[in-house]
Amino acid sequence: xxxxxxxxxxxxxxxxxxxxxxxxxxxxxxxxxxxxxxxxxxxxxxxxxxxxxxxxxxxxxxxxxxxxxxxxxxxxxxxxxxxxxxxxxxxxxxxxxxxxxxxxxxxxxxxxxxxxxxxxxxxxxxxxxxxxxxxxxxxxxxxxxxxxxxxxxxxxxxxxxxxxxxxxxx
Numbered sequence: 001x002x003x004x005x006x007x008x009x010x011x012x013x014x015x016x017x018x019x020x021x022x023x024x025x026x027x028x029x030x031x032x033x034x035x036x037x038x039x040x041x042x043x044x045x046x047x048x049x050x051x052x053x054x055x056x057x058x059x060x061x062x063x064x065x066x067x068x069x070x071x072x073x074x075x076x077x078x079x080x081x082x083x084x085x086x087x088x089x090x091x092x093x094x095x096x097x098x099x100x101x102x103x104x105x106x107x108x109x110x111x112x113x114x115x116x117x118x119x120x121x122x123x124x125x126x127x128x129x130x131x132x133x134x135x136x137x138x139x140x141x142x143x144x145x146x147x148x149x150x151x152x153x154x155x156x157x158x159x160x161x162x163x164x165x166x167x168x169x170x
Contacts, residue, residue, distance in 0.1 A: 025044075036061045049112075068081070077122050078158045079120055079157070087124070115165060124152070132147045145164075146163070
């Protein structure tokens, strides 16, 4: 049974919570800021599998970084120190630079059923942002949606953790 999580936000950074027993180390994609084609398979620390990719982004890929203090080689932001994060990359659909642009959402699928999920999040622009995590069942039915509002800055370890449990199992 495949579960899908769709993160739809403006400028999302994503890393599944390290406090959970089964977390995903996004540094399996290198964590050096190199672009990855979408979708890509992932493997969690406990051997769970699935895919990660972007939606509504055309050919756009995603990027992986490690939270750190060196601008240009690590992600300098709100995540816990050393955490691997996924960035949904550049905007698309721009009529002119910065005009009519959209950010691609991040879609994570699981190859096995899961009861709950969570992720640290951060916007790429400094200041207030909101993020929505939508969970879908195997048939594409929306199960639950959670929105969080927070502030993006460079205070390491202050990224909000957004989480949700599945309300029904299809």
